[in-house]
Amino acid sequence: MSYKMHYDENSKLIISDIECDCPCEHNKPEQDIYVGNGILDNIAEYVKLRGVGTHCVLVADNITWDLAGSRAAELLKAGGITVYPCVIRRDGPMDPDETAIGEVMLSLQPDTEFLVSVGSGSITDTTRMVATRLGIPQVCVGTAPSMDGYTSAICPLTFRGVKIHRAGKCPEVIICDIDILKTAPIEMVRSGVGDVLGKYIAKADWIIGNIINDEPYCPTCGEIVMDAVGKLIDNIDEIAARTDKGIRILIEALLLSGMTIMIVGHTRAVASVEHNIAHYWEMMQMLHGKKAPMHGASVGVSTLMVWPIFTRFMSEDLSKLDLEQIKANRISREDRVKWMLYAYEPEAANAIMSENEGDFLTWEEQERRIRRAQERFDDIKAVIADMPSYETIYNAMKRLGAQMVPADCGVDEALTNLSMHCAKDYRTRYTLFKLIDECGLLDKYLADYPLDWKA
Ligand SMILES: [Zn+2]
């Protein structure tokens, strides 16, 4: 398997020559993704190259408007494009919620052909939702290397104070001007790094899913992400100093991770149990009227939390498992429902359960998985042995001054403990946590995260 990554004369990032014999279907990413210094100057040209139209609404918040939005608007106008600005003004951080989406909707003109978003996660997702519903193209100007959502097709939003996810589409044009990105606050850079470090867990879980359930694994996508993450680890000091080189490496890692979603059509290479924990924290903090932590910061911290579980599993002796005992200790369907309602609270719990119907296993299926793990334990160990050391990740985050523990993200002990136990239940996607649970070992592995709950 192999691939090529290069930039064309317009600073367009191109992944080509994907050669892979895995069973996944490999699509060529169709987005125009530009990375470079000073490239915002070319925005009108990029818009014309893509042929998305001549009338747009440009969405920004008060901060990103001053940072790059007003300039983008001027440049577009100079290029003969009509621009209606929609500047979402807030006192504090802006939420991608129904009010923000309403503001974009009401800024639309009868002749609006495309939307331009100037911002990071919240602005991009707000605009993505509207562009998706209208079926019109989006041009995204990234302002911070804080998360991998620029190339995503999911909109994480807030609706009536509750965190929700809606299917969206990827922007047609993505412009990442290094000169703008490197002015982002250091917390946003840390967040971006955290989001990238989680990819090691995502990759390991994906291959474990392949080993246990024959889920197709794409080694080329794995390699695309790992090449980018490896570079990031090797250049942490450049990133911390926000040099051109460091910021380019970080944004490339975020964009390339996202591009694998377009190549194989799912997010397996970019998100697993560490993202489940991060989403859970965001969801629960908001539900309880608290500030949600920054996405990537949570992912970085949860990556550090789950890493030792992976390492420890390598010294497990699966031949000693007592299958009769595991069968006898199985949670009943009624108790699992109770558990889900307790951990996720009714609204989210019911949504998760109806989306992941197969998650309550028959004993036959559970037994098959245990036996597969016993047979293929050497392969599972090899996957984990392939991960860098815990210290490598820990030191990278430390050098960056990143959040290291849940408390740094405003997450208390009770929520931390719960999140470690319910991360496996967030979706059907296979994880080492699911395997440990199916082998009846989860309580042993999570002894440091005690729970109040009893079935
Ligand atoms: Zn993420």
Ligand SMILES: [Zn+2]
């Ligand atoms: Zn493949």
